[in-house]
Amino acid sequence: MTAYEYLLNHHIKPSVQRIAIMDYLLKHKTHPCIDEIYTALCKEIPTLSKTTVYNTLKLFVEQGAAKMLTIDEKNACFDGDMQPHAHFQCKVCNKIYDMPVKVHPEETEAFLKDGFIVEEVHQYYKGICPDCTEKNITNN
Numbered sequence: 001m002t003a004y005e006y007l008l009n010h011h012i013k014p015s016v017q018r019i020a021i022m023d024y025l026l027k028h029k030t031h032p033c034i035d036e037i038y039t040a041l042c043k044e045i046p047t048l049s050k051t052t053v054y055n056t057l058k059l060f061v062e063q064g065a066a067k068m069l070t071i072d073e074k075n076a077c078f079d080g081d082m083q084p085h086a087h088f089q090c091k092v093c094n095k096i097y098d099m100p101v102k103v104h105p106e107e108t109e110a111f112l113k114d115g116f117i118v119e120e121v122h123q124y125y126k127g128i129c130p131d132c133t134e135k136n137i138t139n140n
Helices: 003-009 016-027 034-041 050-062 106-113 130-139
Strands: 067-069 077-079 086-090 096-099 124-127
Touching: 003 016, 016 034, 016 050, 034 050, 050 067, 050 077
Parallel strands: 086 124
Antiparallel strands: 067 077, 086 096
């Protein structure tokens, strides 16, 4: 699915900036922050501003086209993959990795019985990634 089609499926009116930002999210599984997206796209779209990137990402999150990740208290990162999955952040290199997760609907059934409506579930793990573990072993 193209970024254009993805936006239409989420009831977002496509524009040059929106298509470029969504395309970047869908192609780059690095969970970029606003600055990363802006830096990557400002050469292609000279009229792009950080405010536009911020507002566009906010719209994507509101419309369910992207997720905002707040694993790191300092930075908000964004993910265009809306399929259920967890995230792992390396404490050494700060990269965020997608992790498989099994969805268990019965986990939220207790909330439903008490009248709660669960709209989001986040699973975050923190530790050291294999690359950083390997570098540490070879450096010692």
